[in-house]
Amino acid sequence: MRTIQLKLRSASSRIVVGPGIYPELPGLIEDTGLTGPFLVVSQQRILSEIDTRPLRGWPVVTIPDGERAKTLGTVRKLLDQMLELKMTRSSTVIALGGGVVGDVAGFAASLLLRGVAVVQVPTTLLAQVDSSVGGKTGVNHRVGKNLIGTFHQPRLVVADPTLLDTLPEREYRSGLYEVLKYGVIRDATLFSRFESGIDRIRARDAGLLDELVYRSLRIKARVVAADEKEGDLRRILNFGHTLGHAIEAAAGYRRIRHGEAVGYGMIGASRIAVRMGMIESNVGRRIAGAIDAIGPRPDISMLDIATMIESITHDKKVRDGRVHFVLPEKIGSVVMRPDVGRNHVRSTLRELIR
Numbered sequence: 090m091r092t093i094q095l096k097l098r099s100a101s102s103r104i105v106v107g108p109g110i111y112p113e114l115p116g117l118i119e120d121t122g123l124t125g126p127f128l129v130v131s132q133q134r135i136l137s138e139i140d141t142r143p144l145r146g147w148p149v150v151t152i153p154d155g156e157r158a159k160t161l162g163t164v165r166k167l168l169d170q171m172l173e174l175k176m177t178r179s180s181t182v183i184a185l186g187g188g189v190v191g192d193v194a195g196f197a198a199s200l201l202l203r204g205v206a207v208v209q210v211p212t213t214l215l216a217q218v219d220s221s222v223g224g225k226t227g228v229n230h231r232v233g234k235n236l237i238g239t240f241h242q243p244r245l246v247v248a249d250p251t252l253l254d255t256l257p258e259r260e261y262r263s264g265l266y267e268v269l270k271y272g273v274i275r276d277a278t279l280f281s282r283f284e285s286g287i288d289r290i291r292a293r294d295a296g297l298l299d300e301l302v303y304r305s306l307r308i309k310a311r312v313v314a315a316d317e318k319e320g321d322l323r324r325i326l327n328f329g330h331t332l333g334h335a336i337e338a339a340a341g342y343r344r345i346r347h348g349e350a351v352g353y354g355m356i357g358a359s360r361i362a363v364r365m366g367m368i369e370s371n372v373g374r375r376i377a378g379a380i381d382a383i384g385p386r387p388d389i390s391m392l393d394i395a396t397m398i399e400s401i402t403h404d405k406k407v408r409d410g411r412v413h414f415v416l417p418e419k420i421g422s423v424v425m426r427p428d429v430g431r432n433h434v435r436s437t438l439r440e441l442i443r
C-alpha cells in the first residue's frame with residue numbers, strides 16, 4: 090500500500106493506493122481521524138458486484154445509474170435522505186462508485202450543513218485515476234455538463250485496483266485512455282510501461298494496475314497541489330479533451346464514452362502537434378499506436394464536422410476568443426498552444442472521422 094499526501098491551502102487529502110486494501114477501509118478511515126456517523130452513497134449495481142462487508146453495516150443510500158442521474162434533483166433527494174438520517178457536522182459521506190457517484194455524493198457532502206467530510210472509494214478506473222482526486226464535484230444542467238458544482242476535497246481516497254475486476258470491459262477501457270493521458274503529459278516511464286504491458290493490462294493484472302494507478306494519481310495530485318482551482322497548469326490534464334468534448338457533444342453524449350472520445354482527442358492533438366512541427370511523425374504514430382492497442386473505439390464517421398467545430402469554439406478552454414489546445418512536445422511533456430489554425434483543426438477532424 091502506498092500513500093500520497095495532497096496538501097492544499099483549503100484542505101488536505103490522504104490518497105492510499107494498493108491491491109487488496111478495500112477490506113481495510115474502516116481502519117483507514119479511523120487513521121484519518123474521521124469518527125462518524127458514516128453514510129455510504131453508492132449505486133445498486135455496485136453494491137451487488139462488490140463485497141459490502143468492509144462497510145460495517147453503515148447506512149447505505151443509492152442513486153440511479155448513469156450520467157442522466159447527475160442532476161440537482163438527485164442531489165436534492167440525497168440531501169433529504171441525509172437530513173432524515175440526522176447526519177451531523179461530524180458525519181462522513183463515503184462515496185463508493187465511479188465518477189457519477191463521486192461527483193454527486195461529493196457535491197451533496199459539500200452542501201450539507203455547509204460541508205461534511207467525504208471519503209472517496211473509487212470503483213471505476215476513471216474514478217481511481219482521475220475523478221476521485223482534486224475535489225471537483227458537481228452535476229449537469231440541460232445547458233451543459235458539470236456546470237453546477239463546488240470544490241470539496243475528499244479527506245481520504247482509497248484506490249484498490251482489485252475493485253476493478255467486476256467492471257464492464259468498455260468502462261475499463263475508457264479509464265485506460267486517461268491512464269495513457271498521464272503518460273503523454275508527464276510520465277514517459279508510465280507511457281512505456283503501458284506500451285510494453287498492454288497484454289497484462291488487458292488481463293487486469295492487479296500488480297501492473299497498482300503501478301499505473303499510483304503513477305497516475307501522483308501526477309494528478311502534483312498538478313492539483315500546484316494549481317488547486319484550475320488555472321493554467323491544471324489545464325494540462327485536459328490533453329485530448331478539446332477534440333474529445335467536441336466528439337462527445339456532436340454524438341449527443343450518447344454511444345461514445347468520455348474516455349473513448351478522449352482517446353480520439355489525444356490522437357487528434359498528436360496529429361495537430363505533428364502538423365505544427367512540434368513532434369516528429371513517428372512520435373505521433375507511437376502515441377496513436379498505444380491508444381489503438383487499448384481496443385476498438387465506436388465508429389464516429391457519421392459525426393458532423395461543423396457541429397464539432399462549433400462546440401470547440403464554445404469550449405471552456407476558449408480565452409480571448411482563442412482555443413487553447415494542450416499539445417505534446419514529446420512523450421512526457423505537453424504545452425498549451427493558443428495558435429492552432431482552424432485549417433489544422435478541420436483537417437485533423439476530417440482524418441479522425443474517416
Ligand SMILES: NC(=O)c1ccc[n+]([C@@H]2O[C@H](COP(=O)([O-])OP(=O)(O)OC[C@H]3O[C@@H](n4cnc5c(N)ncnc54)[C@H](O)[C@@H]3O)[C@@H](O)[C@H]2O)c1
Binds near residue numbers: 186255256
Ligand atoms: N470530478 C472530477 O474531477 C471528474 C473527472 C473526470 C470525470 N468526472 C465525471 O465522472 C463521470 C464518469 O465516471 P465513470 O466513468 O466512473 O462512470 P460511472 O460512474 O457512470 O460508472 C460507470 C458504470 O460502471 C458501474 N460500476 C462502477 N464500478 C463498478 C464495479 N467495480 N463493478 C461493476 N460495475 C461498476 C456503474 O454503476 C456505472 O454503471 C462523469 O460524470 C464525469 O463528468 C469527474
